Every structure is written in C-alpha cells, then in structure tokens.
Amino acid sequence: MPVSSEDVNKISKLAKLKFSEDEKKKLQNDMSRIIDYMDKINELDLSNVEPLENINETENVFRDDKKKETISREEALKNAPSKTDIFFKVPKVIKK
Amino acid sequence: MNLHEIQTGLAKGKFTLKTIVRNYLNTIEKNKDLNVFITLFNKGTIDRAEEIDSKTKTGKAGKLAGCIVSVKDVIAVKDKPLTCGSKILSNFISLYNATAIERLTEEDAIIIGKVNCDEFAMGSSNEHSYFGATKNPVDKERVPGGSSGASAVSVATDMCNISLGSETGGSVRQPASFCGVTGLKVTYGRISRYGLVAFASSFDSIGIFAKSNYDIAKVLEVIAGYDEKDSTSVLNPVDNYSELLNNKFKSGEIIFGYPKEYFTEGINEDILKGIQHKIELVKKAGFEVKEISLPHSEYVIQTYYILTSAEASSNLERYDGIRYGYRAGNEDSNLNDMYINTRSEGFGDEVKRRIMLGTYVLSAGYYDEYYKKAQKARRLIVKDFENAFKEVDYIITPTTPNTAFKIGEKIDNPLSMYLNDIFTASANLAGVPAISIPAGFDRNGLPFGIQIIGKKFNEAGLLRICDFL
Numbered sequence: 087m088p089v090s091s092e093d094v095n096k097i098s099k100l101a102k103l104k105f106s107e108d109e110k111k112k113l114q115n116d117m118s119r120i121i122d123y124m125d126k127i128n129e130l131d132l133s134n135v136e137p138l139e140n141i142n143e144t145e146n147v148f149r150d151d152k153k154k155e156t157i158s159r160e161e162a163l164k165n166a167p168s169k170t171d172i173f174f175k176v177p178k179v180i181k182k
Numbered sequence: 183m184n185l186h187e188i189q190t191g192l193a194k195g196k197f198t199l200k201t202i203v204r205n206y207l208n209t210i211e212k213n214k215d216l217n218v219f220i221t222l223f224n225k226g227t228i229d230r231a232e233e234i235d236s237k238t239k240t241g242k243a244g245k246l247a248g249c250i251v252s253v254k255d256v257i258a259v260k261d262k263p264l265t266c267g268s269k270i271l272s273n274f275i276s277l278y279n280a281t282a283i284e285r286l287t288e289e290d291a292i293i294i295g296k297v298n299c300d301e302f303a304m305g306s307s308n309e310h311s312y313f314g315a316t317k318n319p320v321d322k323e324r325v326p327g328g329s330s331g332a333s334a335v336s337v338a339t340d341m342c343n344i345s346l347g348s349e350t351g352g353s354v355r356q357p358a359s360f361c362g363v364t365g366l367k368v369t370y371g372r373i374s375r376y377g378l379v380a381f382a383s384s385f386d387s388i389g390i391f392a393k394s395n396y397d398i399a400k401v402l403e404v405i406a407g408y409d410e411k412d413s414t415s416v417l418n419p420v421d422n423y424s425e426l427l428n429n430k431f432k433s434g435e436i437i438f439g440y441p442k443e444y445f446t447e448g449i450n451e452d453i454l455k456g457i458q459h460k461i462e463l464v465k466k467a468g469f470e471v472k473e474i475s476l477p478h479s480e481y482v483i484q485t486y487y488i489l490t491s492a493e494a495s496s497n498l499e500r501y502d503g504i505r506y507g508y509r510a511g512n513e514d515s516n517l518n519d520m521y522i523n524t525r526s527e528g529f530g531d532e533v534k535r536r537i538m539l540g541t542y543v544l545s546a547g548y549y550d551e552y553y554k555k556a557q558k559a560r561r562l563i564v565k566d567f568e569n570a571f572k573e574v575d576y577i578i579t580p581t582t583p584n585t586a587f588k589i590g591e592k593i594d595n596p597l598s599m600y601l602n603d604i605f606t607a608s609a610n611l612a613g614v615p616a617i618s619i620p621a622g623f624d625r626n627g628l629p630f631g632i633q634i635i636g637k638k639f640n641e642a643g644l645l646r647i648c649d650f651l
Contacts, residue, residue: 096545098538101495103538113538116597120596120597120600121539124488126480127485127488130481135559137558137561138557138560141371142371142613142638157278166506176517178517
C-alpha cells in the first residue's frame with residue numbers, strides 16, 4: 087500500500103516529529119517502499135493463529151508492595167535540561 | 183591470551199593487571215581513527231587495576247579479575263555518560279549501573295569505556311551515530327556492521343578482551359561476523375535488561391563479544407540469571423558454562439540441521455563455500471547434519487521490522503525534553519512545539535524513520551493490518567523453530583549473506599540495510615540463543631562468520647561447539 091503525503095503529515099503529528107518538504111518526500115518514498123515490502127505478510131493465512139505477545143509465555147511476576155529507596159530527588163533532577171530547586175521546569179502550559 | 187591465561191599469569195606474578203590495562207589504553211590511543219570509543223574511563227581504569235592487583239596478591243580477586251570490558255553505549259554505567267549514539271542523550275549521565283555491569287564489577291572485571299553504536303541500536307552498519315561512523319579495522323573504508331559495531335572492533339583490535347553489546351535482530355552476531363570475532367546472543371530473558379536502554383522490549387537482549395569461547399563462558403556465568411529489576415528475566419538456573427566446556431561432545435551425540443531456506447540465491451559465493459566446508463568438518467567430527475525447513479523464513483524481515491518499529495516508537499515516546507536529555511527552544515516556547523522541536527532536532531534520520539514506521543503500523547486502521555498480523559506471524563516463526571528442534575539439536579546458517587560493505591553504500595537505501603538481518607532476526611523473533619563464530623575470509627580478505635542457533639537456554643551447547651568449528 088503506498089504511503090500518501092497526508093499519511094506522512096498525520097503520522098508525524100502523532101509521533102511529535104516535524105520534517106522539511108524535502109525530508110517529507112524522501113520519507114514518503116522510503117515508507118512506501120518499506121510498507122510495500124511488509125505487505126508480503128498478507129500472503130499468510132493467519133485466521134487461526136493467536137498473536138504472540140510474550141516470547142517466554144511467563145506468568146505474571148509479583149513482588150511485595152513495599153516502599154524502597156530508588157533515586158533521590160536531587161539525583162532525579164541531575165539530568166533535567168531546565169529545573170528549579172525541586173521541580174522540573176517546563177514552558178508555560180496555562181496562558182494568562 | 184584468553185582469560186584463563188591472563189589469570190594464571192597474574193597469579194604467578196608474570197605481569198600485572200595495570201600493565202595489561204596500559205597496553206589496551208595504548209592500543210586504543212593508536213587506533214583513534216577507527217572511532218571506537220565515545221567515553222574512555224582512563225585514569226579510573228588504572229586505579230581499579232592497581233586495586234585488583236593488590237587483591238590478587240592476597241588471593242582475594244574476583245572471578246573476572248583480568249577481564250577488561252568495553253560497553254556499548256546503550257548500557258548504563260553509574261556516573262558515566264550514556265548517549266545511545268544520539269544527540270538527544272549526548273549530555274545524559276547515568277544514575278545507576280545496569281545489572282550486568284553491577285555483576286561484572288562485583289567480580290572485578292574492569293570497564294574501560296563506552297563504545298560507539300548505531301543510534302538507539304537501530305542500524306546494521308554503525309553509520310547511524312551522532313558521533314560518526316566506526317570503521318572496520320580490516321578495511322577502513324568499510325563498515326564494522328552494527329548496531330554493536332564498535333564493540334566488535336574493540337575486541338578484534340585488542341582494545342579490551344570482552345565487550346558487552348546488545349541485540350534486537352542481529353546487532354551482536356552481524357558485527358562479530360564482519361570483524362572476525364565471536365558474538366553470543368542469549369535466550370530472551372537469560373541476562374537482565376535492567377539498565378539496557380529499550381529499543382524493542384520483546385526482542386532486546388544483552389550480548390557478549392570475545393575472541394575466545396572460554397571468556398564468553400566466564401562472563402556469561404556471572405551476568406546471567408534472574409533479576410527482580412527485570413520482570414522478563416527468567417528463573418531458570420544458570421549453568422557453569424566454563425566448566426561445561428571441558429565436556430567434549432561424543433560422536434553421534436548431537437544432530438545439526440541446515441535450513442534449506444537459508445541456502446538460496448544472494449549469498450556471497452565465498453561465504454557459501456566456507457559454510458559448506460564447515461558442515462563437512464562437523465560431519466567428519468562424527469555428527470549427523472541434515473537438511474531441515476523453516477518454512478516461514480521469507481516472512482522474517484517483514485515480521486521483525488513491523489514489530490520492532492512499533493515497539494521502538496512506543497519506547498522512544500519518553501524522550502520529550504522534560505526530565506532528561508536535549509531540549510529545544512526556550513522558556514517562552516509553546517509546550518507542544520517544545521516536544522516537536524526537541525524530538526526533531528534530537529533524533530537522527532534512521533530513528534525518526536523507525537518511529538514513523540512504528541507509529542504508522544500502530545495507528546488506527548493499520549493496527550490490525552500490520553501489527554496484529556505480525557504478532558501472529560511471529561507465532562508461526564516460533565513454531566518453525568519448535569518443529570525443527572524436534573528433529574535436530576542445533577541449526578547451522580551463515581551469519582550474514584555478505585561480508586562488510588563500504589561506508590555509505592547502503593545508507594540511502596533503508597530496505598537494503600534492513601536485509602542484512604535476514605539470517606539473524608529469526609532467533610530474536612523466536613527468543614532462542616545463537617552465536618556467530620569466525621568461519622573464514624572472502625577473496626578480499628574480509629572475515630565472515632558461521633551462525634549456530636540452539637534451543638532455549640542451551641548457551642552451553644553453543645559455546646561447546648566453538649571448540650570444533
């Protein structure tokens with residue numbers, strides 16, 4: 087199935103990515119070729135096959151719900167691109 | 183020298199670990215043009231070697247004293263940069279150790295530094311890195327393979343004796359093949375993924391590179407095993423891999439199969455001959471080798487790329503410029519624009535292409551068409567292996583259809599790059615272990631590997647086979 091320029095626009099919005107017009111053209115072409123190749127799986131009769139989600143088919147893994155020290159607030163803020171003393175700082179969300 | 187020889191030498195006082203580390207650091211310095219390391223630990227490494235040398239004198243050194251390890255830069259080492267070969271994490275410092283790193287250092291292995299890779303481990307050539315391409319030491323105009331390309335190079339050129347890489351579809355075995363070293367991908371869940379940055383979580387596993395199977399065995403018995411921090415790690419007991427290497431297979435004890443679907447057109451002639459020669463050696467050693475079928479092989483690449491792109495697009499949502507990593511714009515930006523600019527400026531082309539593909543196959547209208555179907559196809563591929571392993575114990579294939587290609591040769595054609603995983607991705611889809619062992623050189627002197635795929639949790643068997651291949 088060819089990927090349209092509308093598809094590229096829609097998907098990039100969902101993925102929170104933006105592209106120049108040239109990049110979009112290349113992407114549309116690449117994606118079309120790749121999706122076209124992937125379409126081969128439609129040859130398979132999968133009507134009686136269950137999807138495989140967990141490769142080792144392991145059961146739920148539980149642990150006690152106990153409070154544990156993981157990382158401190160200071161450490162958690164170490165890699166933040168913008169912060170105040172105790173908060174991650176983000177651009178204004180609510181307008182005046 | 184393998185680890186056994188190093189440890190004997192250290193115990194007898196023939197040399198010190200400090201000298202060994204110095205030698206490795208010199209080799210790294212001399213080969214800077216290969217662009218292997220992103221971060222080198224230098225001084226810290228020498229201090230650690232001195233500490234371990236004094237422990238050796240009192241007989242208190244850990245099981246892996248003498249192991250000098252390079253680590254693919256998608257695995258966390260506490261207080262060190264963890265870049266994933268990406269601009270978006272170029273300033274990120276890890277707050278903790280991956281479980282594999284924790285276990286290695288507890289046994290006195292020394293981490294010498296972090297090595298280059300394709301961005302977020304997406305690629306088969308090591309060209310998709312924000313820090314530039316890594317070069318193949320055999321021919322500097324060629325790629326070392328990927329995504330753990332620099333890991334393979336670091337072992338091939340004696341910059342260390344062990345490297346930890348990661349696998350999603352062949353990222354350890356393919357570069358091992360291209361660089362002429364041994365690379366093991368373990369059973370899904372055998373080594374904890376805690377501290378391995380997620381690419382496609384139902385496929386990812388840590389892998390080990392070395393020149394000797396003994397070294398891989400020693401490292402594996404330390405890092406394998408259940409970890410409560412990774413709920414997909416499994417409880418199965420860990421073998422004493424290095425001891426098991428002493429058990430030689432008796433003639434007729436094991437049966438090998440070669441899948442007819444893997445020996446068709448498009449394989450480099452020299453590789454085909456080399457693998458056929460190896461098959462003759464296996465027969466001469468007294469083992470049966472028979473033709474088998476993995477009937478869904480022609481759907482492997484499609485299934486693999488649909489599922490891994492989907493998982494990647496979901497895993498990479500976390501890079502939003504808020505809690506860590508690169509952030510575009512300033513305080514006055516609009517929040518949504520900040521997200522978009524951060525991700526568009528922070529990610530490279532291949533990562534963006536995978537996010538777009540993954541978002542596409544997961545989006546309304548296409549979810550059932552692609553993602554769900556690929557999950558079903560994955561079950562058929564798993565069944566292929568289950569059936570094959572009723573007939574044979576091990577599967578032999580070439581690791582790759584070709585030897586190392588030129589830098590730039592495939593960069594503009596993502597599909598032809600993806601086809602590099604054609605013989606390796608099936609083991610990740612099925613979650614089974616597989617190893618690439620050096621098998622020879624093509625007419626241009628470029629190395630290639632032979633791949634052995636085993637039953638789940640039979641890493642020991644794969645490592646034992648290295649001895650007669």
